[in-house]
Amino acid sequence: MLGTTMKLSDEEIKAIDKEYCSWGDTVHYHDEQTIFRNCEGSYMYDSKDTPYLDLQMWYSSCNLGYKNKRVLNAVLDQYQTMPQISSRFVYDYKALLAEKIAKANIDRYGIKGRVQFNVGGAQVNEDMLKLIRNYTKKPRMFAFMGGYHGRTIGTTAVTSSYRYREHFGHISDTAHFVPFPYCFRCPYDKKCESCNMYCVKQFAKLFESEYNGVYDPKTKDCEFGGFIAEPLLGTGGYIVPPKGYFKELKKVLDEYNILFMADEVQMGCFRTGKLWAMEHFDVKPDAMTFAKSITNGMNPLAGMWAKEELINPKVFPAGRTHSTYAANPIGTRAGYEVMSIFEEERKELETEIARKGKKFLDGLKVLEKKYKNIGTVNGLGFALSVEVTEADGYTPARELCDEIIEAGLKGNLSYKGKRCGLILNNGGYYKNIITLVPQLYISDEEIDMALELMDQLFDIYMEKTAG
Numbered sequence: 001m002l003g004t005t006m007k008l009s010d011e012e013i014k015a016i017d018k019e020y021c022s023w024g025d026t027v028h029y030h031d032e033q034t035i036f037r038n039c040e041g042s043y044m045y046d047s048k049d050t051p052y053l054d055l056q057m058w059y060s061s062c063n064l065g066y067k068n069k070r071v072l073n074a075v076l077d078q079y080q081t082m083p084q085i086s087s088r089f090v091y092d093y094k095a096l097l098a099e100k101i102a103k104a105n106i107d108r109y110g111i112k113g114r115v116q117f118n119v120g121g122a123q124v125n126e127d128m129l130k131l132i133r134n135y136t137k138k139p140r141m142f143a144f145m146g147g148y149h150g151r152t153i154g155t156t157a158v159t160s161s162y163r164y165r166e167h168f169g170h171i172s173d174t175a176h177f178v179p180f181p182y183c184f185r186c187p188y189d190k191k192c193e194s195c196n197m198y199c200v201k202q203f204a205k206l207f208e209s210e211y212n213g214v215y216d217p218k219t220k221d222c223e224f225g226g227f228i229a230e231p232l233l234g235t236g237g238y239i240v241p242p243k244g245y246f247k248e249l250k251k252v253l254d255e256y257n258i259l260f261m262a263d264e265v266q267m268g269c270f271r272t273g274k275l276w277a278m279e280h281f282d283v284k285p286d287a288m289t290f291a292k293s294i295t296n297g298m299n300p301l302a303g304m305w306a307k308e309e310l311i312n313p314k315v316f317p318a319g320r321t322h323s324t325y326a327a328n329p330i331g332t333r334a335g336y337e338v339m340s341i342f343e344e345e346r347k348e349l350e351t352e353i354a355r356k357g358k359k360f361l362d363g364l365k366v367l368e369k370k371y372k373n374i375g376t377v378n379g380l381g382f383a384l385s386v387e388v389t390e391a392d393g394y395t396p397a398r399e400l401c402d403e404i405i406e407a408g409l410k411g412n413l414s415y416k417g418k419r420c421g422l423i424l425n426n427g428g429y430y431k432n433i434i435t436l437v438p439q440l441y442i443s444d445e446e447i448d449m450a451l452e453l454m455d456q457l458f459d460i461y462m463e464k465t466a467g
């Protein structure tokens with residue numbers, strides 16, 4: 001056992017949870033629970049000290065690996081120096097982290113902006129919606145079908161799934177949802193090679209007539225203040241948009257004065273091999289949010305960055321948004337360390353994530369050829385995915401996907417003669433996509449291990465291609 005003292009047995013923990021924890025979070029989607037006792041690097045460990053190679057990494061919250069020493073030491077130091085301070089006051093690491101992020105964006109986008117902190121992805125997305133509403137005085141937003149921006153009552157308005165609003169009703173009719181360009185399942189049944197960005201043209205058509213419900217051509221006024229977009233769909237299945245898509249989309253937004261908001265909560269922090277995933281697409285956001293890996297999972301902290309025009313103190317003065325734990329000192333200290341690592345290791349991270357991401361994707365392509373139940377594989381850097389289908393290679397197979405993920409969590413796979421498990425996650429419109437989220441420092445050998453463990457699982461559950 002690597003650290004934790006085991007006071008309670010797995011069964012005792014499960015019994016207490018069953019009786020006293022609300023089942024309203026996401027734990028009880030699953031009947032069977034694996035109890036973990038420790039984590040380090042790429043692995044979680046169960047009560048028997050069995051390592052589970054983690055390709056989920058707390059939904060991309062621990063990009064620098066579990067118990068990353070530099071971040072851990074920074075946090076421990078902060079606990080010894082000033083662990084608490086009211087959000088009424090400014091202090092060193094809050095100011096320094098905001099500066100680092102603002103300067104990173106000057107460097108990347110050539111735009112001066114400011115940063116406001118909060119405690120989670122949903123909360124900062126709400127802050128960003130408030131900011132855009134405050135500036136444009138327009139309450140409505142465009143958002144993608146399949147997009148996920150959080151589950152607070154405000155963000156469920158721009159998260160496309162009705163399921164998240166179903167039991168609570170509507171707080172507002174904020175969003176108009178636009179199909180995300182997932183070429184394998186094109187919402188318009190087009191072929192990527194020949195469609196000529198048909199989806200962007202469909203979006204542009206919305207502005208041709210007042211009867212499309214978004215724009216008045218006479219006054220040239222659009223009812224929508226902004227477009228909130230994940231650079232790649234995260235919860236929507238790690239879908240990479242075709243090159244050039246965002247550039248074309250942004251031209252339409254600019255024409256109608258619609259602000260562009262990037263939600264980098266899941267795809268930021270080098271997940272795709274760049275600090276922000278939007279950098280791959282050669283477009284500049286007017287505002288953006290980040291969370292999850294900004295502290296490497298060490299404390300809740302999230303933030304919104306916006307260009308000066310939208311967030312300067314005259315336009316967005318004191319008190320426009322606030323939360324007691326926003327900019328908490330443990331979170332900002334962890335965030336400062338994470339951003340320092342990103343700055344110092346930028347070149348190496350960019351080249352290594354591109355190289356290793358390609359190696360991983362190439363391995364997935366081999367599996368795609370081997371198994372009939374893989375519809376397609378996809379990836380940008382370390383945001384990778386495997387679409388699980390029926391043997392026809394197209395019909396989504398959610399149950400099969402679930403079975404494979406559950407089997408990895410039993411911890412009875414084997415690699416080089418040693419018992420181990422595999423932690424996977426699923427996403428996508430049909431929840432049939434295995435989303436692969438390794439830590440950024442995953443070694444070449446661990447990538448081989450990941451591919452071999454997936455092969456072991458697929459071999460049990462999938463049909464092989466002839467020959």
Ligand SMILES: Cc1ncc(COP(=O)(O)O)c(C=O)c1O
Nearest residue numbers: 120121122148149150234265266
């Ligand atoms: C793109 C995106 N935005 C927002 C959120 C919400 O973040 P949080 O769970 O911290 O509220 C998530 C969470 O998965 C996300 O992936």
